[in-house]
Amino acid sequence: MPIAFASSIPHLHAKRGAETNATLYAYGTNASSWPVAYGQSDGLLYITQDPTATAGLVPLTWDLASITGECWIANATFVNGTKAGSMYIMEQKDYAVGILPQTRVAYLNGTVSGFALFATQLVYNNNTLLEAQFWASATNTSGVYGLVWTLDDSTPNGEFPVVVKASEDS
DSSP: OOOOOOOOSOOOOOOOOOEEEEEEEEEESSOEEEEEEEETTTOBEEEESOGGGSTTEEEEEEEEOBTTSSOOOOEEEETTSOEEEEEEEEGGGTTEEEEESSOOOEEETTEEEEEEEETTEEEEEETTEEEOOEEEEEOSSTTEEEEEEOSSSOOOTTEEEEEEEEEEOO
16 A cells, blocks of 8 residues: 655745846847847837947836736836836837837737746747747847847848846846
8 A cells, every 4th residue: 555645845936026127138149138228219129239339229127027917018117217118019010029108908818918027038928828039130230139029930031039038127
């Protein structure tokens, strides 16, 4: 007869929570820990080693939900404290990732879609399927890449995949 054994050692499970005042960084072939910055002229997001050294780009901080939460919105704030808006995939601009001034939550069959953190990685919930299809797209400025979204695993010309992670500022 088998003997049942119950462990008295508690199992500790730590969930990764939402982050506030975080910086988003891109990691990829040509970008290692490069911050995601805001393009003042077009409202799109860009990856560059030093956003303050590039005219027209400004750094952002982010309030990011956890995948365990119900609010899948990534809200950006300028360094002066002014709210910038929410991250959005802009289909009409070749799937560039940008900021819209209003908060958007999309519901599909009762499921919330949008951006949230899976551990420290930013992912998109597309009807309960977590996706991370961020790419860096070359621009006319050396060392500056546009942050874009791809719909499949094809390799767009002049682009490379990036992982976008958050680091909470102290």
